[in-house]
Amino acid sequence: MPFFEAVKLAFATIRVQKLKSFFTALGVCIGVMFLIAVVSIVDGMGRYMENDLIGKLIAINSFELRHRPNINIGDVDRATWLEYNRRPRILESDVQPVVDALPSGTLWSIYSEAGVQVESEYSRPRRGNVTAVDGDYFEIKRFGVTDGRLFTPGELTQGSNVVVLGPDLVKRLFPTVDALGRQVKIGGKMYTVVGIGESLGSAFGMSFDNYVYAPFRSPIHRLLNREAHAIDALVVQTPTADAITDGQERVRAVMRARHQLRPSQKDNFSLQTADTALDFWNKIKGYLVLAGIALPAFGLVVGAIVIMNIMLVAVAERTHEIGIRKALGAKRRDILIQFMIEATTLSTFGAALGIAVGSGLALLIRSTTPMPTFVAPWSIVVGVLIGAGVGVISGVYPASRASLLDPVAALRQE
Amino acid sequence: MSNATEEVPLSTTAERQVVVGAAGKAPSKEWVIVTREITREYDMGGEVVRALRGVNLAVRRNEYVAIMGPSGSGKSTLMNLIGCLDTPNAGEYWLNGQMVSTMRDDDLARVRNKEIGFVFQTFNLLPRATALHNVELPLVYAGVSSAERKQRANDALASVGLGNRVHHRPNELSGGQRQRVAIARALVNRPSILLADEPTGNLDSSTSEEIMKVFAQLAESGQTVIMVTHEPDIAAHARRVVVLRDGLIASDDRREKFAAKMGN
Numbered sequence: 001m002p003f004f005e006a007v008k009l010a011f012a013t014i015r016v017q018k019l020k021s022f023f024t025a026l027g028v029c030i031g032v033m034f035l036i037a038v039v040s041i042v043d044g045m046g047r048y049m050e051n052d053l054i055g056k057l058i059a060i061n062s063f064e065l066r067h068r069p070n071i072n073i074g075d076v077d078r079a080t081w082l083e084y085n086r087r088p089r090i091l092e093s094d095v096q097p098v099v100d101a102l103p104s105g106t107l108w109s110i111y112s113e114a115g116v117q118v119e120s121e122y123s124r125p126r127r128g129n130v131t132a133v134d135g136d137y138f139e140i141k142r143f144g145v146t147d148g149r150l151f152t153p154g155e156l157t158q159g160s161n162v163v164v165l166g167p168d169l170v171k172r173l174f175p176t177v178d179a180l181g182r183q184v185k186i187g188g189k190m191y192t193v194v195g196i197g198e199s200l201g202s203a204f205g206m207s208f209d210n211y212v213y214a215p216f217r218s219p220i221h222r223l224l225n226r227e228a229h230a231i232d233a234l235v236v237q238t239p240t241a242d243a244i245t246d247g248q249e250r251v252r253a254v255m256r257a258r259h260q261l262r263p264s265q266k267d268n269f270s271l272q273t274a275d276t277a278l279d280f281w282n283k284i285k286g287y288l289v290l291a292g293i294a295l296p297a298f299g300l301v302v303g304a305i306v307i308m309n310i311m312l313v314a315v316a317e318r319t320h321e322i323g324i325r326k327a328l329g330a331k332r333r334d335i336l337i338q339f340m341i342e343a344t345t346l347s348t349f350g351a352a353l354g355i356a357v358g359s360g361l362a363l364l365i366r367s368t369t370p371m372p373t374f375v376a377p378w379s380i381v382v383g384v385l386i387g388a389g390v391g392v393i394s395g396v397y398p399a400s401r402a403s404l405l406d407p408v409a410a411l412r413q414e
Numbered sequence: 415m416s417n418a419t420e421e422v423p424l425s426t427t428a429e430r431q432v433v434v435g436a437a438g439k440a441p442s443k444e445w446v447i448v449t450r451e452i453t454r455e456y457d458m459g460g461e462v463v464r465a466l467r468g469v470n471l472a473v474r475r476n477e478y479v480a481i482m483g484p485s486g487s488g489k490s491t492l493m494n495l496i497g498c499l500d501t502p503n504a505g506e507y508w509l510n511g512q513m514v515s516t517m518r519d520d521d522l523a524r525v526r527n528k529e530i531g532f533v534f535q536t537f538n539l540l541p542r543a544t545a546l547h548n549v550e551l552p553l554v555y556a557g558v559s560s561a562e563r564k565q566r567a568n569d570a571l572a573s574v575g576l577g578n579r580v581h582h583r584p585n586e587l588s589g590g591q592r593q594r595v596a597i598a599r600a601l602v603n604r605p606s607i608l609l610a611d612e613p614t615g616n617l618d619s620s621t622s623e624e625i626m627k628v629f630a631q632l633a634e635s636g637q638t639v640i641m642v643t644h645e646p647d648i649a650a651h652a653r654r655v656v657v658l659r660d661g662l663i664a665s666d667d668r669r670e671k672f673a674a675k676m677g678n
Contacts, residue, residue: 005554016542324538327499328599329527329555331520407499411538 006337010345024310025350027303028390031296032351032383036358036375038292041365042285044374049281059140062237063244063273065090065098065251070233070272087268089230094258098234099135101250105239109135110216112224112232118212119185120173127210128169130186132224134216140237148180148195151215155194159217164195168209186212187223202370244273300386303350304394311343311398322402323410336403343395344388351387355380429472441508446606446638447473447496452505452515453661454491465491467661468505473640475606478633480652481642487658490611493642497530497609498522510606527555531600535612537592539584545571545595546580552603570598574628590621597628601637608632610641614648626651646676 014021064070068084076084092110099108113131137143138150145164155162163184170179170193183190191214200208214220216231225231238247248271255269315322322335330338359380362373433450441448454466465488473479483489494500495507498514501522507515510529514522531552532538539548549567558566571580574594584592593613600608610629614622630651633639641652649655655672657665667675 012542320538321540324540325551325555326523327497327526327532327538328552329523329603331523331555333520334523334555408494411499411534 003337003341006341007345009338010342013342014346014349020310021346021349024307025303025346025353027299027306028347028350028387029303029354029357031299031303031390032354032387033296033358033361034299035293035296035386036355036379036383037361037365037373038296039289039379040358040362040373040375041371042288042292043376043379044362044366044372045288046281046285047374048372059142059235059237060274061239061241061244062140062235063248063251063271065094065234065236065255066232066270066272067268069270088259089225089227090232090234090269092229092231094255095231095234097258098236098251098254101254102236102247103243103250106243106247107136107140107237109133109137109140109235110231110233111137111235112216112221112230114224116186116212116220116223118169118173120182122174122177123172126169126172128166128186128212129210130212130214130220130224132214132216132218132221135235136237137213137235140235144198145195146198148193150195151213156215157217159215159219161189161191161218162194162215163191164197164213165193166197166209166211167199168207169212170196172210184212186214186220189219191218191220206370248273300390303347304390307343307347307391308394308398310346311339311395312401314342315339315398315402318402319405319410319413322405323407323413326405326407327411332403335405336399339399339402340392340395343399344391347391347394348384348387351383351390354387355383358383433470433472437506440511440513441472443511444474445472445508446475446477446510447471447640448506448508449495449502450506450508452495452502452507454488454495454500454502464661466495466502469658469661469663471656471663471666473607473638475638476633476636478629478639478651478653479641480649480655481640481658482644482646482649482655483658483664484644488661489642489644489658491661492658493609493611493640496607496640497532498526523555527552527603529606531597531603531605531608533593533596533600533608533610533613535615537584537589537596537616539592539595539599541584544581544583545576545587545598548584548595549599549602552599556603566602567598570602571595573601574598588621589617590624593617593621593625594628597625597632601632607638607640610639612643613641614643614645622648650676 067087067089095110102108111131111133113129115127116130117125118128118130119125134156144150146167148164150164151160151162154160163186165173165179165184173179173184174182179193179196182193184193185191197211197213200211202208236247236251238244251271252267256267259268261268325335359375362375365371366373433448437450449469449471451468451470452466453464453468456463456465469488469492481489481492491500495502496509498509498517501517502515505515506513509525512525514525517525540551543551546564546567549570550563553563553566568577568580571577574597576591576594576598579587579591584595587595597608613629614625617625626648629639629641633653639652641649643649650669650673653669655665655667655669656663665675
C-alpha cells in the first residue's frame with residue numbers, strides 16, 4: 001500500500017474517533033508542550049543573557065581589567081575566593097601605563113560603581129546605581145542621552161560636579177518637574193543634572209534605569225571605593241574581535257610587571273571578556289536544557305505507553321478488518337505500515353497540538369511574567385521529530401502483532 | 415480406505431487424468447484449480463482434527479461449481495485452501511498454473527489479490543468505508559493508481575447495478591445491496607476465480623434468488639465461480655456439485671445428476 005494511502009487512512013481513522021484520538025495523543029501533547037515551554041524559557045533567558053544582560057555589562061570586542069572577576073555566578077570555591085580577596089586592587093596609577101601600551105585605535109575607559117543614596121528637593125531620597133567614569137566609557141557602551149547631553153572632555157578632566165541620570169531615577173527624584181539643570185545631592189555634595197540617559201531596560205522585573213553617571217574625577221568616586229585611588233575596572237575595546245587577544249596580552253604584560261610577578265606566578269588580576277562571563281551561563285544552560293528535556297521525556301514515555309496500549313486495543317478491535325484486508329491481498333508489510341503510520345500520525349498530531357499549546361504557554365509567560373521566553377525553531381522541529389519517533393516506537397509492537405495475524409482466524413472473529 | 419485414489423469420484427476421465435496422473439507437474443492452462451491429495455489437520459488442544467483427508471479436485475476455467483456438505487465435512491477448510499487463506503499440510507494445490515500450496519504468506523497475499531475474488535456470507539465490508547472505497551480496496555493492494563482505481567471501482571459497482579449507491583456506507587445499504595458491493599469488490603481485480611462462501615446465508619429467499627441470478631450471469635459471461643453452500647437448492651444453481659463428507663469428496667456430479675439424486 002502506498003505511503004500516502006496509509007496516511008489518508010490514518011487520518012480517516014482519527015477523524016472518525018476524534019475524542020479517543022485526542023486522549024490517545026494527550027500524553028505526547030503534554031510532553032511536547034512542556035518541552036516547548038521549558039526550552040522557550042531557557043532559550044529566552046539565554047538570548048537575554050547573551051544579547052542584553054552580559055552584552056550590556058560588557059560591551060562587544062572588549063575586556064575588563066579587574067582585580068577579580070565581577071561576574072562569577074556559581075562554582076567558585078573557598079580557596080579561590082580567599083585568593084581573590086588577597087589580590088591588590090587596580091589603581092588609578094595603573095591606568096596610564098596600561099593605556100600607553102595599547103595600540104592606536106583602541107578605546108579605553110575606567111569606572112567604579114556602587115549603590116548610593118541620591119537626594120533631590122522634589123522627593124524623598126532614592127537609591128541609585130552610581131558609576132563614576134572616565135575615558136571613552138559612553139562610546140564603548142554605546143550609551144546616549146534622550147535629553148540634555150553627556151559630559152564634555154573638560155568636565156571629565158576637571159572632575160566637575162555633573163551627572164547623567166537614568167529615566168527611572170529621574171521619574172522618582174523629579175516626579176513633577178523637568179530634571180535638566182536641577183541639582184541632586186550625593187554624599188553631601190551637590191551635582192547638576194546635565195543629561196537624562198536612555199533606557200537600559202530591565203530583566204526579571206529588575207530595572208536597570210536607576211543609574212547615575214558622574215565624571216570619575218568628581219568627588220563622587222570617594223563614595224565608590226573604600227581604598228583610595230582604587231578603581232573597579234579598566235575597560236579596553238579593540239577595533240576588531242581578533243585584536244582582543246593581542247590587547248589582553250599587552251595589558252597582562254604591563255600589569256604583571258607592575259605587580260612584580262615572577263614567571264611562575266599566576267596573574268593576580270583578571271581580564272574578563274563577555275565570553276568568560278557567558279561561559280558560566282552556558283554551563284547552567286546545559287543543565288537547564290537537560291532538565292527541560294528530561295522532564296518532558298517522562299510525559300513522552302507515558303504518552304508512548306498510552307499509544308501502544310490504544311494501538312493494541314485497536315488491533316484487537318479491528319482484527320476482523322485486518323482479516324478482510326488480508327483476504328483482499330494485503331501483505332504483512334501493508335498491515336504493518338498501516339498501523340505504524342496510524343500510531344505515528346496520532347502521535348505527531350499530539351506533538352503538533354503540544355507545539356501549539358506550548359508556544360501559547362511561552363507567549364503567556366512572556367506577557368504575564370518578567371521571564372523573557374523565546375520559542376526556538378529547533379525546538380519545534382525537535383517536537384515534531386519526537387512526536388513521530390514516539391509514534392514509530394509505540395507502533396512497532398502492535399503493528400507487528402496485527403501483521404502476523406492469521407487471515408482465517410482474523411476473518412472468523414467478529 | 416486401502417487405495418484412496420481409486421475411490422475419488424471425479425466426474426470425468428479428463429479430471430481423473432489431470433489430478434491423478436501427473437503429480438508434481440503443472441496442469442495445462444484450461445485447469446484453473448487442481449488439488450492433488452491435499453490434507454489439512456488442526457491441532458485442537460492435543461487432539462488432531464483431520465479436516466481434509468486427501469482431496470482431489472480439478473476445475474476447468476469457466477466452470478460454475480458448488481461445494482456442498484454438512485457442517486464438519488471440511489468444506490470451509492477446503493474453501494480456505496482454495497482461497498489461499500490457508501495452506502495444506504500435504505498435497506499439491508495448483509491455482510491458475512502456479513503451485514500455491516508451498517507459498518509463503520506474502521506470496522499468498524499477492525495470489526489472493528490477483529487470482530481470487532471473495533464473497534462472504536457476512537459480506538465482510540469495511541463498515542466505515544463507502545461502497546466505492548470497499549470496492550477499491552483490492553486495487554489499493556494491487557498498487558493501482560488512485561484515478562484508475564476510482565474508475566474501475568465505479569464500473570464494477572455499475573455492473574452489479576449499484577451505480578447510484580457508490581457513496582453509501584454498508585449500514586445504508588440492504589443485505590442484497592451489500593452482497594452486490596462484495597461481488598463488485600470480488601470482481602474489480604478481474605480474478606481467475608470468484609470464491610463465494612455461503613453467499614446467500616444471510617439473505618432472504620427473494621434476495622438470494624437475485625444474487626444467484628448475478629452469479630449465473632457471471633458464469634454465463636465466462637467467470638469461473640466456486641460457491642460453498644450447505645443449501646441444496648442454492649447448490650442446484652451451479653453446473654457442477656461437489657459433495658464433501660468427512661474430509662473427502664463423496665460425490666462430484668453434473669447439476670442434472672445431482673438434482674436427480676436430490677429428488678430421490
